[in-house]
Amino acid sequence: MATRGALLIAGGAGYIGAHCCKAVAEAGFVPVCYDDLSTGHRSFVQWGPFVSGDIADSGKVADTIRRYDVQAVMHFAASSAIGQSIVDPQTYYRNNVTGALGLLQGMREAGCSSIVLSSTGAVYGEAGRDPIPEGAAGPAINPYGRSKYMIEQILTDYCTAYGFSASVLRYFNASGAAVERRIGELRDRETHLIPRALMAILGHVTDFAIFGTDYDTPDGTAVRDYIHVDDLADAHIAALERLLGGKAGGTYNLGTGGGHSVREVVDAIRRETGEQVPLVYRARRAGDPPVLVADPRLARQELGFMARRSDLGTIIRSAWAWHQTAHPRIV
Ligand SMILES: NC(=O)c1ccc[n+]([C@@H]2O[C@H](COP(=O)([O-])OP(=O)(O)OC[C@H]3O[C@@H](n4cnc5c(N)ncnc54)[C@H](O)[C@@H]3O)[C@@H](O)[C@H]2O)c1
Incomplete structure (x- = not known):
């Protein structure tokens, strides 16, 4: 109580x-x-x-x-x-x-x-x-x-x-998502990479795209934390x-202080779900910077912040568990 x-x-x-x-x-x-x-x-x-x-x-x-x-x-x-x-x-x-x-x-x-x-x-x-x-x-x-x-x-x-x-x-x-699967990402218009890829596997979106393969990053796709x-x-x-x-x-x-490219995330989704991710490649989107990775040291020092569950495997497994039960609407 x-x-x-x-x-x-x-x-x-x-x-x-x-x-x-x-x-x-x-x-x-x-x-x-x-x-x-x-x-x-x-x-x-x-x-x-x-x-x-x-x-x-x-x-x-x-x-x-x-x-x-x-x-x-x-x-x-x-x-x-x-x-x-x-x-x-x-x-x-x-x-x-x-x-x-x-x-x-x-x-x-x-x-x-x-x-x-x-x-x-x-x-x-x-x-x-x-x-x-x-x-x-x-x-x-x-x-x-x-x-x-x-x-x-x-x-x-x-x-x-x-x-x-x-x-x-x-x-x-x-x-x-919360491990007990009662809450997670669920939007009428989903734009985020991980939920969109999972929804593509489930057939809830038919146009999952990687936007931009010509960024100045190791594999050409955008890097995020x-x-x-x-x-x-x-x-x-x-x-x-x-x-x-x-x-x-x-x-x-x-953030974690480390980044993953879009391609790395999609590869990890294939690995964790054992499923193919249907996708298309599109040009860069306006307003998307090539790399966004946090320096989280201040949060560590002053808030005791630790990214305990933020390895890609844990993130994807929890999101996949949520998406399989959430039945998102077709967008
Ligand atoms: N999702 C991300 O990756 C991310 C990253 C950085 C920052 N943020 C920030 O985190 C916050 C939450 O994001 P989220 O991903 O949970 O989004 P979300 O859309 O799931 O949640 C926003 C909530 O606010 C409510 N809301 C919106 N406008 C309102 C209003 N005028 N009055 C009352 N309620 C209103 C919505 O109904 C919804 O429940 C936002 O401020 C967003 O900018 C999100």
Whole structure:
């Protein structure tokens, strides 16, 4: 039974938010899931109450914080498909910046000032460094990354002006699923490599593609740093405990410090599943940098962060177990 008070989990019905709700409950808090279900799933809300609402609705955020006596907020609610952000930037700035301002305003109204923010490796753009330290942020090369960098900076100003305490967690490629298979990646329009490849094996997508084979990388495909979603969840608990313990917040990369190319990941998927992955090759996508690998040393030092489950085998096996039971819709 949770006894340590309530946390508002904005976007807690989504992929990463749901895994964090589980971790929050295991750490003894009540996760109050605040979500508009725009990309989330009601069935993912299993560890605490559900409040249906938009983060832009500051009054509803404030009421929820008061009603549940919320101590701190974890903010996952955002639009996060890079390609879509390029064709529809207004949606991205409205949700990720204006929406997030509503959340922060609601927190101020209700007197709650501690927050852990989901950010992304996309704030680094083509940093040209591998691995990338936190100080190398910007300029991002797509509206999604820019929107996340904007809210990071806004949050810094809230800390200075309004006494907020905040930690910003920049995830690299979140992947994998909770081992008991009740939650995982499930989107109407899936764009991420591992779930799309697994859905291709299952016949749920018919156009799984590798985008770009001419990058300046060892095998010509893009290199990313894959981090298991349960490792991300552990880092959220560590960041939260620091804030609640009165320590200063910070900005932290969450990745393994090592990258895998798209081809390596597809080969590992073949190995782990024993299945062929039907695929086609396409040109590079706009807004995709060649290499994104985290330097996670600061998170190790200050949060005790360890990527315990983020080897490709563990990630793929857990995602495969999830996808075989989830029956994603055809997209
Ligand atoms: N998936 C990744 O690899 C990755 C990497 C880096 C950063 N992130 C960040 O992590 C966070 C969570 O990503 P995810 O992959 O779990 O996405 P997701 O789409 O599965 O989850 C987002 C959740 O937020 C909810 N939501 C969106 N807008 C809302 C609004 N205005 N009001 C209330 N609820 C709203 C959605 O319904 C959904 O439940 C996002 O902020 C994303 O930018 C994700």
